[in-house]
Amino acid sequence: MTVQMIPGRAARPAAPLVLLSTCAGIDAALTAATGEVLLASTLPPPTASPLRRVDLDNIARGVRYRVLLDDRVRELPALALRLGQLADGRTEVRTLAALPADLTVVDGATALMPVERDSGRPAELAMFRLPSVVATAVALFERLWQPATPLTAWQADLSWRERELLALLSAGCTDESSAARLGVSVRTVRRMMAAIMDQLGARSRFQAGLKAANRGLLATHHAAGPDYAG
Structure with missing residues (x-):
């Protein structure tokens, strides 16, 4: 209607x-x-x-x-x-x-x-x-x-680091442990998460995880990944 x-x-x-x-x-x-x-x-x-x-x-x-x-x-x-x-x-x-x-x-x-x-x-x-x-x-x-x-002009795909972060948080990791796994600071993790929520149009971290999972955007493993400056 x-x-x-x-x-x-x-x-x-x-x-x-x-x-x-x-x-x-x-x-x-x-x-x-x-x-x-x-x-x-x-x-x-x-x-x-x-x-x-x-x-x-x-x-x-x-x-x-x-x-x-x-x-x-x-x-x-x-x-x-x-x-x-x-x-x-x-x-x-x-x-x-x-x-x-x-x-x-x-x-x-x-x-x-x-x-x-x-x-x-x-x-x-x-x-x-x-x-x-x-x-x-x-x-x-x-x-x-x-x-x-x-709704803003957003890119459909998340970067490898963003996908990995969502997978870690969805698995129950804290901001601190996720930052350690990714080699970034806790502040960077929180900044990344805010950007991901905005990109996916999510109003909470939980909703962001659901939306990413429904679109197949979560990383399927927790590899060490490249080093990133925090």
Whole structure:
């Protein structure tokens, strides 16, 4: 499910619900954005992007975007890199372990959400302008946004030393013993770990270990390795 929120000028009184069955109708709703678009999107296909051409055009003309995606997008290096490169002062991209729905809010006045159809017919996108519905959509987005992890342009692979450090810590080694095994200072170990967590989009050492293990990034043995200055 995808929701985009765009705050801006107050909307004129309008019908509380409009079904948008065409791309042109969706694009028209987004093109009207002047301030900010809030977009929450479940994981897209590996070759696709959650941002439409109209979204990229909006960003180019200065509309602020906050984009919220599923953590699994980080497992798609090419897509994660493209999205991370979008991050600047007016565009922020974050990821969360699980998103409950797709949502778009335009200028805080219009909410776009999928609506299920009867008899197995494909879902349509509903456009809501009812203030209470839009406010609920914005509140949901903000609640999900706060704990989400920023997505930046990061490299998919860790260095040998970073992989070895994660393996040592995952095996129960302390910072001190890991530093001794790697031939670096404890301060270097802690600096490396902070960089690894940032690179993997992890909020704790434990989560960093899980993410690295799931991606096959942990070293499979604890060799002495090259010498490093601490």
